[in-house]
Amino acid sequence: MKVFEKSPSFYQVFERKSGPAKEATHYCPGCGHGNAHKMIAEALEDLELTSKTVFISPVGCSVFAYYYFDCGNIQAAHGRAPAVATGVKRANPDSIVISYQGDGDLAAIGTAETIHAANRGENITVFFVNNAIYGMTGGQMAPTTMIGQRSATTPLGRVAGVHGNPIRMCEMLATLPAPTYIERVCIGDSKQIMKARKAVRKALQIQAEGKGYSFVEIVSPCPTGWKMDPVTARDWMTEEMLKVFPLGVYRDESGNREEGDWHRHYEGFDPAKVNPYLDRLKTSMTESEPVALKQDLNCKFAGFGGQGILTLGLFLSQIGMRAGQQVSWFPAYGPEMRGGTANCSVNLSSRRIGSPLVDEPNVLVVMNQPSLDAFEDSVVDGGTIIIDTTIVEGKPDGKRLNAVMIPATEIADQVGTPKIANVVVLGALAAATDAFTPEFCMETLRSVIKKKSLIEMNMEAFRKGYDFVKNS
Amino acid sequence: MTDNTAVAVPFMEVNPELCKGCQLCIGVCPKSVIAISQKLNSASYHPAYYTGQDCTGCGLCFYACPEPGAIRVIKP
Ligand SMILES: Cc1ncc(C[n+]2csc(CCOP(=O)(O)OP(=O)(O)O)c2C)c(N)n1
Ligand code: SF4
Numbered sequence: 244m245k246v247f248e249k250s251p252s253f254y255q256v257f258e259r260k261s262g263p264a265k266e267a268t269h270y271c272p273g274c275g276h277g278n279a280h281k282m283i284a285e286a287l288e289d290l291e292l293t294s295k296t297v298f299i300s301p302v303g304c305s306v307f308a309y310y311y312f313d314c315g316n317i318q319a320a321h322g323r324a325p326a327v328a329t330g331v332k333r334a335n336p337d338s339i340v341i342s343y344q345g346d347g348d349l350a351a352i353g354t355a356e357t358i359h360a361a362n363r364g365e366n367i368t369v370f371f372v373n374n375a376i377y378g379m380t381g382g383q384m385a386p387t388t389m390i391g392q393r394s395a396t397t398p399l400g401r402v403a404g405v406h407g408n409p410i411r412m413c414e415m416l417a418t419l420p421a422p423t424y425i426e427r428v429c430i431g432d433s434k435q436i437m438k439a440r441k442a443v444r445k446a447l448q449i450q451a452e453g454k455g456y457s458f459v460e461i462v463s464p465c466p467t468g469w470k471m472d473p474v475t476a477r478d479w480m481t482e483e484m485l486k487v488f489p490l491g492v493y494r495d496e497s498g499n500r501e502e503g504d505w506h507r508h509y510e511g512f513d514p515a516k517v518n519p520y521l522d523r524l525k526t527s528m529t530e531s532e533p534v535a536l537k538q539d540l541n542c543k544f545a546g547f548g549g550q551g552i553l554t555l556g557l558f559l560s561q562i563g564m565r566a567g568q569q570v571s572w573f574p575a576y577g578p579e580m581r582g583g584t585a586n587c588s589v590n591l592s593s594r595r596i597g598s599p600l601v602d603e604p605n606v607l608v609v610m611n612q613p614s615l616d617a618f619e620d621s622v623v624d625g626g627t628i629i630i631d632t633t634i635v636e637g638k639p640d641g642k643r644l645n646a647v648m649i650p651a652t653e654i655a656d657q658v659g660t661p662k663i664a665n666v667v668v669l670g671a672l673a674a675a676t677d678a679f680t681p682e683f684c685m686e687t688l689r690s691v692i693k694k695k696s697l698i699e700m701n702m703e704a705f706r707k708g709y710d711f712v713k714n715s
Numbered sequence: 716m717t718d719n720t721a722v723a724v725p726f727m728e729v730n731p732e733l734c735k736g737c738q739l740c741i742g743v744c745p746k747s748v749i750a751i752s753q754k755l756n757s758a759s760y761h762p763a764y765y766t767g768q769d770c771t772g773c774g775l776c777f778y779a780c781p782e783p784g785a786i787r788v789i790k791p
């Protein structure tokens with residue numbers, strides 16, 4: 244019996260995805276990313292590679308590939324997936340590393356990484372979804388956009404003399420001596436899809452055998468960006484795109500390469516050899532005995548950009564590290580970054596930290612009004628909420644929470660500059676949680692503040708914040 | 716979902732909640748045994764469905780479909 248069904252290389256339920264439809268992808272109807280995902284998942288399963296695969300998601304519509312693949316996942320900065328893949332593969336030569344990228348990612352902002360990873364013959368597999376447009380950002384011209392094709396940035400159609408010609412990545416990369424396998428496939432009809440499945444499998448097989456760099460370009464539809472219905476999009480792709488992007492194998496050296504030839508693992512990655520260099524980079528932080536924490540601190544600090552929210556998190560992290568705790572610091576740049584707000588999550592724990600995110604803080608610092616509205620309810624019962632009353636007018640629920648109201652910005656201004664309100668808050672935090680002595684915190688600050696002329700001002704700011712809470 | 720072991724003839728099935736109504740499966744089916752429903756699913760798509768006879772279990776619709784979990788084909 245043969246059953247065609249969802250591959251076990253996919254998560255059964257896409258828990259990481261927001262919204263109600265947790266078993267459907269976020270892709271538009273008829274989008275080629277889904278087909279590409281299915282082919283990769285199937286090949287990983289058949290070759291029994293899923294459990295040792297690290298999938299690098301790009302920036303683009305497939306940025307959320309980590310919702311779907313039940314393997315290791317990393318999401319890279321725009322265009323940098325092959326660089327991240329290089330690092331992962333060299334540090335873990337036995338893993339299977341996939342760099343999955345769109346045409347904007349791979350052939351525009353990431354052209355350099357693409358070419359150099361290929362030129363080094365990294366033993367990774369690149370899947371290149373060429374849909375001739377920037378899908379995610381709303382259909383702008385991509386390097387692979389066709390001559391005459393309309394896009395948001397070429398409303399009258401792409402013109403060679405103005406915008407350049409569509410770039411053919413397979414042909415370009417095939418001029419390099421290092422790559423092992425380069426093929427261009429398409430998913431326009433069943434025959435093409437069957438060929439594409441084979442190419443995907445072969446590329447992964449080559450990597451698994453340590454035979455070097457493999458690259459599969461998948462000519463793929465973006466019905467939304469092209470403003471076509473899914474069926475018309477597949478037809479247009481087959482009729483028009485394949486004229487410019489001919490299908491075929493552009494290089495296949497897999498028969499001539501020895502298994503294991505292209506493993507790249509350098510002794511330089513031996514931590515014992517690297518650590519001395521890192522030690523030299525460390526700040527001259529004063530050594531100290533570990534300090535026991537009464538309880539884990541799960542903190543969220545939130546306010547406007549420019550208030551030193553992220554630095555506040557770094558300072559607390561430094562204090563925690565010096566006290567011998569496990570520490571994580573995680574800045575969040577949500578869409579609200581545009582409104583100029585910033586927040587960061589800091590964990591201090593005596594145990595290893597699983598996730599750097601803090602969804603339910605036991606300490607919340609609020610330095611602007613929107614942050615009070617956004618995060619107050621997330622604080623655990625009995626948690627501490629520290630509010631800069633110079634800026635925030637609202638009041639938190641004083642029954643449920645330990646509310647610390649402090650005019651931090653005003654105090655900082657009196658000390659010398661409103662910019663060090665974050666250090667006043669740090670003093671208040673130390674007093675309200677009793678996690679560390681003020682002396683210990685101030686000693687740490689002394690060794691981490693870079694501008695020595697500002698140290699005394701910071702000491703005073705900290706002390707004022709600390710005393711304000713202790714005396715009130 | 717239908718129990719795999721209980722079937723004697725090939726068939727395909729669509730999970731109507733996961734289908735996005737793109738109709739790509741319809742175009743590739745050599746037997747023309749897939750159709751689009753008049754009903755809407757909760758994501759406001761008209762899902763595809765198996766008309767109930769003559770599926771050969773070739774699996775082409777499965778590979779044409781972009782959604783990982785929308786189509787299942789069984790060939791006994
Ligand atoms: C450094 C940086 N520059 C620009 C962007 C905006 N951006 C997001 S996706 C994208 C293009 C994606 O196009 P493509 O790689 O073709 O992927 P698709 O969405 O079509 O799958 C751009 C320019 C960004 N997120 N980061
Ligand atoms: S915009 Fe294009 S590439 Fe992005 S999900 Fe929609 S169809 Fe796919």
Ligand code: SF4
Pocket residue numbers: 726727743744745746747748749769770771772773774775776777788
């Ligand atoms: S398995 Fe083949 S015959 Fe059956 S519905 Fe799908 S495409 Fe048609």
Ligand code: SF4
Pocket residue numbers: 273729733734735736737738739740741762763779780781782785786
């Ligand atoms: S190809 Fe998949 S998503 Fe598209 S109509 Fe058919 S079952 Fe639905």
